[in-house]
Amino acid sequence: MIRARSLRLCALACVVFACVLALGSCGAARHDEIVVGSKNFSEQALLGEIVAQHLEARTHREVTRRFYLAGSYICQQALLAGRIDLYVEYTGTALTAILHDPLQSHSAAVLQRVRSEYQRRFGLEVLPSLGFNNTFAIVVRGEDARRLHLKTISDAAPYTHDWRAGFGYEFMERPDGFKGLAQTYGLSFAETPRILDLGLLYRALLEKQVDIVAGNSTDGLLAARDLTMLEDDKHYFPPYEAVPVVREDALGRFPEMRAALTELAGKINDEEMRRMNYEVDGEHRDIADVARDFLRAKGLE
Numbered sequence: 001m002i003r004a005r006s007l008r009l010c011a012l013a014c015v016v017f018a019c020v021l022a023l024g025s026c027g028a029a030r031h032d033e034i035v036v037g038s039k040n041f042s043e044q045a046l047l048g049e050i051v052a053q054h055l056e057a058r059t060h061r062e063v064t065r066r067f068y069l070a071g072s073y074i075c076q077q078a079l080l081a082g083r084i085d086l087y088v089e090y091t092g093t094a095l096t097a098i099l100h101d102p103l104q105s106h107s108a109a110v111l112q113r114v115r116s117e118y119q120r121r122f123g124l125e126v127l128p129s130l131g132f133n134n135t136f137a138i139v140v141r142g143e144d145a146r147r148l149h150l151k152t153i154s155d156a157a158p159y160t161h162d163w164r165a166g167f168g169y170e171f172m173e174r175p176d177g178f179k180g181l182a183q184t185y186g187l188s189f190a191e192t193p194r195i196l197d198l199g200l201l202y203r204a205l206l207e208k209q210v211d212i213v214a215g216n217s218t219d220g221l222l223a224a225r226d227l228t229m230l231e232d233d234k235h236y237f238p239p240y241e242a243v244p245v246v247r248e249d250a251l252g253r254f255p256e257m258r259a260a261l262t263e264l265a266g267k268i269n270d271e272e273m274r275r276m277n278y279e280v281d282g283e284h285r286d287i288a289d290v291a292r293d294f295l296r297a298k299g300l301e
Contacts, residue, residue, distance in 0.1 A: 032061065032062060033061065033062040033063065033064050034061055034062070034063045034086075034250065034254055034257065035063075035065075035084045035085045036048050036051050036055070036065055036066070036067075036086055036087065037067065037069050038065075038066075038067040038069065038075070038088070039072065039087070040071065042281055043216075043218060044087075045067045045287055046276060046277070046287050046290060046291060047130070048065060048067050048087065049067075049288055049290075049291040050264070051088065051264070052065055053292060054260055054264060054295060054300055055260055055261075057300075057301060058256060058259070059254060059260060066078070066083070072089065072093050072094070073097070073098075075087045079122075079247060080122060080124075082247065082249075085246060085250035085254075086244055086246040086247065086261075087244075087245060088130065088242050088243065088244055088245070089126075089242075089243060090241065091107070091110045091111050091238070091239055091241045092176060092238035094245075095110050095114055095238055096174065097174065097175070099114065099117050099121075100175070101117075103236070103237075103238050104238055105235040105237075105238060105239070107133070107239035110238055110239050110241075111239075114243075123247075124245050124246065124247060124248065125245070125246050125248055126244075127246060127265070128265035128266070129242060129243050130243070130244070130264055130265065130266070130267060130268045131242075131266040131267055132218060132241070132242055132270045132272070132273045133217070133239050133242075134217055134240050134270075134273065135217045135232070135239065136171065136214050136215070136216065136217070136237050137215045137216055137219065137222065138153050138213075138232070139201075139202070139214070139215050139227050139229050139230070140156060140211065140212050140228055140230060141206065141208075141211070141226065141227065141228070142225075142226035142227055142228050144228075145228035145230075150228065152231040152233040153181075153230045153231065153232055153234070153236075154233050154234065155230070156212065156230055157187055160187045160188060160189050161189065162190055163189055163211035164190055164191055164209070164211050165187075165189045166201055166204050166205065166213045167193050167195065167196065167201075167213065167214045168197070168198045168201065168214065176236075176237060176238060185234065185236070194209075194210060196210075201213040201214075202215065202225060202227065206226075217229060218270060218274045218277055219274065220274055220275070220277035221278065221281065222274060223278060224278055242268070242273075244261050244264075263300065264300070268294075276290050276294060
């Protein structure tokens with residue numbers, strides 16, 4: 001009986017010791033590595049890779065990539081739980097989808113609001129913009145734009161009652177999406193907008209299955225196909241500047257991170273982002289190679 005009890009105590013001690021070792025090793029690894037996340041589309045993975053490679057070069061630390069983490073909510077929760085240290089968000093998305101604030105059109109005001117509220121509510125730091133604004137893009141076929149002399153969403157509004165629209169699910173549901181856009185511009189379509197996978201929007205438009213779609217202004221195919229992005233002349237959409245969002249404790253653990261990330265500020269304009277997206281989506285280049293070429297061209301190797 002005593003021997004059996006001793007064996008059980010010995011076994012329990014071994015389990016406890018193993019758990020301590022496991023927790024200790026996990027903590028040590030997590031303390032030494034920087035974890036970069038991204039949302040689940042190619043531009044986000046590309047931005048994550050640019051950030052990861054630059055941090056590796058500047059900090060000489062191990063950088064773990066956790067890309068394609070679904071949308072903003074999942075990335076935000078991963079940040080708050082400490083599963084990732086940073087990811088790139090868009091200011092308008094942060095304003096509406098995370099903070100649930102009313103729409104604003106002034107970029108500096110939106111950035112300041114997002115920065116102050118992320119600090120106050122979440123203890124997260126919003127660093128300077130990477131330089132480009134990836135806003136929603138209301139897109140029509142180039143041939144229709146030329147035939148009807150369309151340059152703005154207001155120009156297109158009188159024709160929409162005969163048009164079929166195709167939008168992503170998120171655009172239909174977001175507070176800065178379809179409902180407010182339709183009210184602002186008086187849009188009324190021939191039928192209920194079709195819900196399309198984001199990867200099929202432009203194909204459906206070019207094949208004349210729909211007549212107008214909502215994409216993103218930095219989509220690579222916009223420059224490679226006969227498509228026209230209509231100007232948001234009533235300034236419905238807020239700015240969507242790309243900004244790194246970082247855990248404060250990560251900046252404390254890796255003090256060299258701040259300078260490295262700040263070095264990326266203003267380095268990517270809209271056209272450069274569109275071109276890189278096309279290299280990934282249109283030419284099917286490897287994301288790591290595109291990121292490496294970008295950093296080299298900017299002297300940030």
